[in-house]
Amino acid sequence: MAADEKAEASPMVGPTVAPEPGQGSSRRQFVTRAVGVGLTATAAGPMLAACSSGGDGGSKDAAVKDPLAAKGGPKTTPNSDVIYPDGYVGPRASKKALLVKEKVTLRVVVPQNVSVGDWAKNDFSKWYEKNTNVSIKWQVVAGGDDAMTKVNAMIASGDVPDVFMNINFTNAQQLLYGSQGLFVPLNKLIDEYTVETKRIFKDYPDAKNLLTATDGNIYSMPYVNDCFHCNCGNQRMWIYKPWLEKLGMEMPQSLEEFEAVLKAFKDRDPNGNGKRDEVPLMSSKDDALDTFFMSSFMYNPGEPWLVLNNGKVDVTFNKPEWREGLRYMNKLYKQGLLARQSFTQEGDQLRRVGDHKGDPILGATRTWYWGSFATLNDDDPKARWRDYVAVPTLKGPDGKRFATWNYYGAVTGGAFVVTKACKNPAVAVQWADGQYELEAIMRSYSGDLDKGWRWAKKGEVGINGKQAVWTTLGTWPPPDGQWWGQLGLGYRSNDYRLGELADPKNPTFEKPLYEESKEAYYSYKVDKETQLPPLYLDEEQAAQTGELSLTLANYVKQSLSKFVLGQWDVDDDTAWKNYLTTVERMGTSQFVDINQKAYEAKYK
Template sequence: MRKIISPLFLIVVITSLLLSGCFGKKDKANGDEKVAVNPAGVFPIVDEKVTLKVLVHGNALIENFETNEFTKWYEEKTNVHIEWEVVPQKGAKEKLNLILTSGDYPDVILNFGVSPTEQLVYGQQGIFLPLNKYIDEYGKETKELFRKYPKVKDVITAPNGNIYALPRINENYHGLMGQKMWIYTPWLEKLNLKMPTTTDEFYEVLKAFKTKDPNGNGKADEIPLAGATTGWNMNIENFLMNSFIFTNKTTSNRMIFNEEGEIDVVFNKDGWREGLKYLNKLYSEGLLVGETFTQDKDQLKQMGDHPGVPILGTVAAGIPQDFADIGGDRWSDYETVPPLKGPNGLQVTPFDSYPMANGVFIITSAAKYPEVAFRWADAMFSEEITLRAVHGRPDIEWRWAEDGELGINGEPGKWKKLISFGSVQNSHWYQTGTHIQDEALRSSLVGEEGNIESVLYNETKEKYAPYQQDPEKMVPPLFFTEEQANELATLQKSINDYVGEMVARFCNW
């Protein structure tokens, strides 16, 4: 006689098998089971190694993200392995847009500076994950960041209350006034010229650089003025336009407050047109090279590091390591040009009252382990990991300050660099990822004569701070409503691309 198995018995057996993992076991590798994440502040982040796929914006000063010393150290500390997809700087934005429309997303998008508008649009579509619950549960360092900088939380919070991206804070003195122009001073000395202070004087200096063979090789190979389309403040218009109309490219894509206190744009104003005429004059006389409107910063650096005689006279850049090798001697012969007084007397330094890069770290809907990804980014806000990520290994690339050593601000120092900063290396991530370098940390760097940080601090204090714009007159980074964001997602790119194209075309007219 056949035995009849009761339904209750089957339920008990199947439940036991499920609990024991012998039946229907979930595969962590396919993301079907949540991995156990250790509490905030506890390392490693996970006891069993987890892999994240990270799409990262390339950096010319990093040899290889995969073999980088910080990458290896951070993997050992966190137990999180990274599969990198590195996107070259040139065309990076277009590549990201293609990926976001393809549906084939990485776990993490890193260092692309995704705009608030894009964050909201893709967040509403479910492609970017809200980070709020991860901040609540795991955001040890993020909460400390918000405590120190309440404005940061306001700026990165979308109108719907969600936070879709973590920023990078880089509150250094020279970065607060980052739009700079650099000039090769041996050429000024050879031609018996003074540092230019007005747009007319600047024009005369450039003309002398072009026609009087300042590098002394008997060839007309001098490049009086150049810039690039990528890199920090390397767009030529960012510096020169402020002599004709205050141009807020620092925080909000050329938006300004007009005389009525309303938000307006600069590129339909008479001052902008006068600035374009000036740029056209420089270009038409061969003082501003055409490559300025097409080359990236790596190509510009080839001009600055030209073998043999120098050929680059003046260059727009926030920092000299973007146009010359800090490991060499040539960069130290460049000094900053102060804000140039324009024909109507305007002489102004834009001031970045929001010293942060927005849209640096994003988790997508493809992430198998979003809690792990968030903890991986959150921990980088800590001081120790920031110093390792940005400057390298302690006692190799940097060390803690000794008694009596002073920082670049004249106060007691906290840390000191042991090698020059700004050369191609493989020990750290340079300015990639989430970290916080506040003004106190940056200014507590032990200063030395000729040290790049000391140079930047002093040049900014002496030449740019006296003309600093009132921070309250700077338009902050803006979020928009969902309806506005959907419209702006298309309009913003079209308008900015058009303005950039027209600047180049009017200069080349």
């Protein structure tokens, strides 16, 4: 597998980030989608009024009226061609009967995607129709943040499809539109008509609860991507190992040791060209520094900086430990060890530094993975990126480390909702359910069997050292039009991902990324109880937090750069007090209180 990484390409539309405000979503995504870009019950009146007239909308116990779908799902026979390692948890390959005897057509809204191309002519689309007997009338909307604008217009006009797929409906929107009758509760449909979704709920015991809104309903089919290395991706720091070896230095384990290494990179000419052209540490504006450095002082999951302390929601950016992290980063900057451009430059500018022709000049960088700062060439065993290794979470002044770990990133919702316009909701749910079957996953991800991928042979070893399950063939990704570009639904469990063949003759970055993440961060990960789980905000809460989080995020990031770059003196108590007063005046207490109430409504 190759490049589903910097952003671990989400099935959702828009920036590839975690889907909920509690999990580090981008501020633009959060505020523009919190309640459907301001679409309220009044604006959506025509459709919602029509939906409400059905009588059963909003009830998880509503009777399912879909005589075309077979209860229990289609007949399913295991595929004996596939070998699984002992203890394997994840999708299984099977042969399934057609979902319906007579072809059924569903109208499905999807985002435009270059990799998919024409949804109707796409190779996987045609294969899946042949194997389900469900024809899709695709309605394509613009990708990115503009998709929700189009979707809102559709809802307001009453012209909604049977299904929205890969439109990133937040938990707040699911609750809003579900309670108003637009989205169909899926609880009973899943219980009575699915095979693979129930497997997911068994394999991931938290999944059902995470997908259940505060009204007791499930409004979205799950998307599972249990990516081990993604759980710590927003804090990874990389360092050029050959320079450490040349200078006779060990991997730094503490803040003091890291500072000493950067000084040596600056002063001791580690690239040996006689020039002082080394850049000790550099990042880009999209790769936050606080997620790494604050972890030596406190647990800091990153924007919007929400955490749990003994069941109480709190923020990290107004704590004394945050100030200590700012002090340390300012100390690096004042010594010329941290590049000023880190706060303003784009990723492609950073990659030009990482790809510097001739002698390497980049010593360390805070990015998601190697492809964020260098050309990722899997075919070259001597490619420069292979010499960068992960710096572990550094010990702080008291010897502690607080590595972030996303415990709730494996299972997300919002990618597949069924509307009240759908006459065959059980067929729609079964059509979604079939996408969790292993061969369907492989075809949607890597193209045709024995062309883009194959099943692993007995004795072939996966990334985790166990029996492999599958391997890609040739260069991934497949050509446009042959796969779904990581859209649709999926069940990529941790065992599935680590079941990719680790071919020593054709190494990809998946195995070292797994190994680096495990060695550098897994041992230091914080307890699950400190991470704020996904929340279901009601309409008013979502509107309020959307505005607050945007305001606070802008100011916190701006202030961080000013303190680090010395424009504000982090050692000046008056400057620090002014900062604290400003973030409080901007609504920190209100922001925390709203999230506390939403947390208690869901989890208490």
